Amino acid sequence: MLDYILKRVFQLVPALLLVSVVSFSIIYFAPGDPAEVLCTGPDGNVHPKSVEEFRIKMGLDKPLHIQYLIWLNNVLHGDFGYSYRSEKPVFDHIKRAFKATFKLSVVSLIVSLVISIPLGIVSAIKQNSTMDVSCMVGASLGVSMPNFWLGLLLMLLFGVYLNWLPVAGYGTGGDLEHIILPAITLGTGSAAVTARLMRSSMLEALGQDYIQTARAKGVSERVVIGKHALKNALIPVVTMVGLNFGYLLDGSVVVETIFGWPGLGRLIVDSINMRDYMMIQGCMVFVAILFVAVNLIVDISYRYIDPRICYETA
Amino acid sequence: MINLKTHFPTPDGIVRAVDRIDLSIREKETFGLIGETGCGKTVLGLTIMRLLPPSAAVEGKIIYKGKNLLEVSEPEMRGVRGEEIAMILQNPTTSLNPVLRVGEQIAEAIRLHQGLNKRDAKEKAIEMLGSVRISSPSRRTSEYPHEFSGGMKQRVMIAMGLACDPSLIIADEPTKGLDVTIKAQIIELITKVTEEKAMLLITHDLGVAMELCDRIALMYAGELVEYATAREIFDDPLHPYTRGFLGSLPNRGLVPIHGMSPSLIDLPRGCRFHPRCKHATEACRRKHPDMVEVEAGHFVRCFDA
Numbered sequence: 001m002l003d004y005i006l007k008r009v010f011q012l013v014p015a016l017l018l019v020s021v022v023s024f025s026i027i028y029f030a031p032g033d034p035a036e037v038l039c040t041g042p043d044g045n046v047h048p049k050s051v052e053e054f055r056i057k058m059g060l061d062k063p064l065h066i067q068y069l070i071w072l073n074n075v076l077h078g079d080f081g082y083s084y085r086s087e088k089p090v091f092d093h094i095k096r097a098f099k100a101t102f103k104l105s106v107v108s109l110i111v112s113l114v115i116s117i118p119l120g121i122v123s124a125i126k127q128n129s130t131m132d133v134s135c136m137v138g139a140s141l142g143v144s145m146p147n148f149w150l151g152l153l154l155m156l157l158f159g160v161y162l163n164w165l166p167v168a169g170y171g172t173g174g175d176l177e178h179i180i181l182p183a184i185t186l187g188t189g190s191a192a193v194t195a196r197l198m199r200s201s202m203l204e205a206l207g208q209d210y211i212q213t214a215r216a217k218g219v220s221e222r223v224v225i226g227k228h229a230l231k232n233a234l235i236p237v238v239t240m241v242g243l244n245f246g247y248l249l250d251g252s253v254v255v256e257t258i259f260g261w262p263g264l265g266r267l268i269v270d271s272i273n274m275r276d277y278m279m280i281q282g283c284m285v286f287v288a289i290l291f292v293a294v295n296l297i298v299d300i301s302y303r304y305i306d307p308r309i310c311y312e313t314a
Numbered sequence: 315m316i317n318l319k320t321h322f323p324t325p326d327g328i329v330r331a332v333d334r335i336d337l338s339i340r341e342k343e344t345f346g347l348i349g350e351t352g353c354g355k356t357v358l359g360l361t362i363m364r365l366l367p368p369s370a371a372v373e374g375k376i377i378y379k380g381k382n383l384l385e386v387s388e389p390e391m392r393g394v395r396g397e398e399i400a401m402i403l404q405n406p407t408t409s410l411n412p413v414l415r416v417g418e419q420i421a422e423a424i425r426l427h428q429g430l431n432k433r434d435a436k437e438k439a440i441e442m443l444g445s446v447r448i449s450s451p452s453r454r455t456s457e458y459p460h461e462f463s464g465g466m467k468q469r470v471m472i473a474m475g476l477a478c479d480p481s482l483i484i485a486d487e488p489t490k491g492l493d494v495t496i497k498a499q500i501i502e503l504i505t506k507v508t509e510e511k512a513m514l515l516i517t518h519d520l521g522v523a524m525e526l527c528d529r530i531a532l533m534y535a536g537e538l539v540e541y542a543t544a545r546e547i548f549d550d551p552l553h554p555y556t557r558g559f560l561g562s563l564p565n566r567g568l569v570p571i572h573g574m575s576p577s578l579i580d581l582p583r584g585c586r587f588h589p590r591c592k593h594a595t596e597a598c599r600r601k602h603p604d605m606v607e608v609e610a611g612h613f614v615r616c617f618d619a
Binding site: 208209210212213214215216217218219220227228231232235305306307308 | 397400409
């Protein structure tokens with residue numbers, strides 16, 4: 001098992017290197033110059049002297065490949081550099097933003113699972129019933145409803161008309177009352193997809209011969225569904241939920257923006273607007289690492305839910 | 315079973331999978347039900363277990379120890395399944411749950427019906443695996459079905475069926491898909507473990523039935539066409555279908571029965587076998603023959619007998 005994990009981690013190295021090269025060069029070729037953006041005075045004029053000073057200070061006067069190598073060396077030593085804008089360490093920004101995003105992601109995931117798994121199972125058991133049809137229509141609506149629109153509706157209802165919850169913001173540290181609306185907004189979208197998958201894989205499992213075997217043993221319908229069918233039906237669902245969680249952790253720009261949530265998605269967009277190169281690169285690499293790590297965890301968790309998968313011999 | 319019918323309404327018409335079947339299985343008897351693929355054998359087994367989808371329309375009576383199984387409540391029926399009547403389903407490869415340990419799959423019924431705790435049930439499961447001659451059973455109970463070969467999976471299925479010491483076992487094609495040596499071993503095993511039990515053996519393999527069964531019934535297109543002791547079926551078959559079936563055995567000349575068995579939706583008028591029968595007369599084409607007792611305990615559905 002440990003061998004497998006080490007092997008997988010080792011395989012990640014080239015992928016991450018590629019990500020770093022690509023993100024580094026895309027930013028370089030993109031129009032706009034951080035020195036000019038930052039050194040534009042309140043009068044709208046660029047001060048050539050301070051631009052020059054800034055370039056030298058931040059190492060932007062050196063050739064691209066030298067810049068890349070310096071940066072890579074620093075990153076390998078745990079130093080993501082300093083934000084051009086705030087002049088604070090990039091890593092501190094990422095840490096703070098990630099904490100916010102992580103909180104939101106976990107709550108969204110819980111919202112999504114609490115809605116989707118029971119609905120998917122019920123729809124499968126009562127296939128083609130009114131319940132099933134209304135669940136699946138609801139799921140279609142959930143998939144096709146854009147996040148920003150749902151977010152605004154929720155805001156309007158609970159924040160403005162009912163005045164139960166704050167419209168937006170982060171509170172003192174991502175308080176529960178602030179997290180509810182964005183979490184529901186993010187959670188329902190993925191719940192719709194998960195519920196549909198849960199339903200179809202549950203239906204597939206219920207049609208298998210081993211379900212007949214379980215029934216022939218005299219096992220109650222509850223146990224047939226909850227134990228024999230569910231364990232099999234969850235395998236594809238875990239994959240999708242895992243990948244979904246990976247996307248959630250990267251931060252949702254739209255939802256974070258409308259709810260004023262200081263997460264990763266917003267940090268990235270703000271940094272791009274400000275041509276904050278160091279920050280963008282740091283975020284890109286961080287998000288890449290995060291994504292592959294979540295994938296690795298999903299792969300490892302397979303072993304525990306599907307005994308047919310054996311990594312040692314694979 | 316008295317006048318048992320199982321029909322499935324479908325958009326194309328009613329599928330008469332089991333049609334007016336009367337038969338009785340005695341205590342400790344091995345009863346063979348033989349027929350071609352698609353003649354309704356498995357449906358008959360599932361009807362007894364009440365494991366058919368709700369769309370199936372079942373009529374008639376299934377009397378087991380004085381009770382009509384078609385009338386008992388669902389919770390009561392769950393007490394019968396596995397405990398009183400066990401069914402060994404066909405295709406052991408797909409009939410075992412791939413994500414549950416083999417021991418757990420056997421122990422589940424033991425816990426449920428005999429009220430043993432987890433540890434004792436596991437002990438019993440190990441014992442059952444040993445009794446179907448799987449080596450080092452205590453280690454193998456914690457393995458998963460994919461770690462077992464086809465023959466061993468079949469043994470597990472048998473162990474599972476026997477776990478609660480049922481008085482009737484319905485075995486659906488227990489030797490299907492096994493190679494000859496494994497098949498012989500499984501037959502030997504079944505003979506041994508079912509000595510004290512009644513068994514309904516569903517198979518299309520006449521050789522296996524001859525070896526295992528006391529009495530045999532032949533099923534054709536949803537109805538029984540002949541039934542008698544195994545010896546009489548073998549020595550003195552009366553129905554042309556039985557003769558054809560025997561004639562198609564390798565040691566009897568490997569002569570196939572011509573034609574296809576009819577669709578269960580669109581059954582031929584008269585005798586259901588007449589389109590494939592060499593001796594068919596005008597009467598066979600027009601009238602449906604009844605089951606007639608030609609000798610004591612030997613029933614046949616043919617005008618010619």
